[in-house]
Amino acid sequence: MTSPDTPRLAAITARLRERGYRITPQRLAILRVLAESPDHPTVETVYRRLLPDIPDLSLATVYKTIAALKACGEVLELQFSDRDNRYDAARPEPHPHLICQGCGAVADPELPGVEAMAKALARATGYSILTHRLDFFGLCPKCQIKRDKPDQASPPDPSEKK
Amino acid sequence: MTSPDTPRLAAITARLRERGYRITPQRLAILRVLAESPDHPTVETVYRRLLPDIPDLSLATVYKTIAALKACGEVLELQFSDRDNRYDAARPEPHPHLICQGCGAVADPELPGVEAMAKALARATGYSILTHRLDFFGLCPKCQIKRDKPDQASPPDPSEKK
DNA sequence: CTTACTGCAAAAGCTTTGCATCCGT
């Protein structure tokens, strides 16, 4: 029932182990979701996806596992103050995101050039730039259509909610 | 004692008025801070700066005033989930920020090119892009120096804290 | 005068923490 480890998942567990973290079944499952979900899940989403398989999983464990990943630099955290943070352990290095304000989808567009901006900025300002965040907010094609038909409005993330 | 209105402050109050919002002394003071502070203050910071002049000001009023500004599109909100949000009513349109992780300073570097990226992205993905956020995180020159002398570490925002 | 605004306190979220028990290594 357990799928084979992807290279990325293997790299994460290796890193955690060498930092002294233990790989428990809960952690492995959480890491798998974080490393293999292309949708930048929230903590809640990770939790709910795993609950059927691990009925006594706790939200705290998901938070703590993500804290471990952050300490190792193995996850990218997209912070929001008005909604749940979202996580990407598949690509922990900073990269641009395209966020649909209709359905909440988060995509990873290919968009080079930011690194160059960072270098130019560092040169111009004297700052040492360690990381960055580039998010574009808008409406995906689907939500643009739905926006025109007020009948069937598009609630954020209709699939999995409280 | 009251400084003359800057053009930006006048524009904000005009916009609020035409939307049916009332300009109270508290609001005017809050708007003044938000529109004229170059340091992207937090709600707490706005509150503490005004407390000497308006001793019974409440935090809720600051939050509510910012909500009004957001509804009118007259303030830029930089959201963080692990610290207070920061606000810029001087330049409400999206623009890059340079954030020092040592002292918490937020600067407005001149850095064109993001708009072009947004247009290219919209074309390539079919998304309609409404806004964006570009933040660079690093250490300002001062904090780089302090980082080397562990003696006098640089606490975030040494001037005004709880 | 009408209706929005203020300040206070309570409520709401999301995230973190304390602790006893459990289980990787």
Place this chain on the structure above:
DNA sequence: ACGGATGCAAAGCTTTTGCAGTAAG
């Protein structure tokens, strides 16, 4: 066995909300 991890519940923080009194237009 040792020491970190888990799960539960409580605590923490920032932000929002409800309400009675107050004041802008």
